[in-house]
Amino acid sequence: MKKSKRTANQVMKHVKAVRSRREGPTASANSIPESNRSSHTLPSVLTAASTPHAKAIELQKMTILLVREKLINDPLVPSDITDSQIVEYLNCTNFDPDRCVSYLKTAFKTMMELPQLFTGRDPSAPEAIQFWNVVYMAAFPKKSKEGYKFVYFGLKDPDPSHFNTVWNMKMYIMALEAIVRSSDLVPGFIFILDGKGTCLSHTPISQLRFLKKAIGYLQECSLVNMKKIHFVNASSMVERAYSLLKPFLNVNVTESLFFYTDGTMLAKTEDPSTLPPELGGTLSGSIPLFTEHLREVVESNAEYFKEDEDRRVMKFREARKPSTDTPTIKRPESR
Known part of the structure; x- marks a missing residue:
C-alpha cells in the first residue's frame, strides 16, 4: 500500500506541474522537475531527446x-x-x-x-482539448498478474452532441501510441470500457463505415495486443451499441469480451490492488488523476506525432504519384 501511495503522489505532482504549465504562456515540459518525469509503473513524460x-x-x-x-x-x-x-x-x-x-x-x-485518423494529429488542437473534456482515458500504474497493462476509457461528459466520433477515435489511438512509446514493452493490454452515460447517439449510424475501418485497424495492426476487454456498467444501451459493432469484431476479440452491470464487479475478476476505487479496487489514486497524467504523456509526445506524420505523408504522396514510365507500344508490322 505504501508503494501505491507513492505512485499516487507522483501522479499528483505530474498533474500540478502540467496544470501550472498550461497556465503559463511560456512554460514548457522542461519546467517539470526531472525527478517527477517518470515512474517505473506509469508512462513517462518524454523529453525531446528521449529514445x-x-x-x-x-x-x-x-x-x-x-x-x-x-x-x-x-x-x-x-x-x-x-x-x-x-x-x-x-x-x-x-x-x-x-x-x-x-x-x-x-x-x-x-x-x-484513414487520413482522418492519421493526419493532423496535434495534441494541442481544439478538438484534442475537447477530447479530455468529454472522456476519461487512463493507464493504470500496476499491471495484471499476467503482466498486462490496464487502459480505461469512459465518459466524463455524456452529452452526445459533445462527442466527436472521429477525433475521439484519433485521440484514443494517439493515447495508446503514447502509452506504448512511454512505457516498458508489455505482452498485452487489458481494456476497461465504461458504459456509464453511453447511448446509441454515441454510435451514429452515419459513422458505422468509418468505425468499421477504425476498429479493423485496432484489431489487426495497432501497437497493442488486446488480451481482454472488460465492459463495465454495461446497460441495455451498451448491449444495443455492441450489437451494432459486433459484425466488425473478429473472433479473438469477441471471445475476449466480458460484461459487468456494475463497475465494482471487475475487482472480483482482476486483482483489486491493480484497480482504482471507482472499479472496486484498492489502488491509490483515481481515474481523473490517472487521466490527467495520460494527458500530459500525450502532450509530451507532440513532436513525435508531427515527425511521424511528416514521414508518412511524404511516403504516401510518393506512392500516389502516377508512374512517369512511358509504356512502349509495339506497333503491328506492316505487310
Missing part, C-alpha cells in the same frame, strides 16, 4: 536490421521509420521479423486509407 525502448533496441539490433532489409522497397513504410517504432511492432508480433514486416505493411496501408 524509447533503448534497451530493447540494443537487444533486438540484428532483428531490426533484418526488418529494415525486408522493407527496403516497400512503397508505403518509410525508410526512416525509427528503431523505436520497429521494436514496438516487433513486440506486437512476438519478435518474429516476417510477421512484423507483414504487420507494418498492413498498418501503413490502413493509415493511408
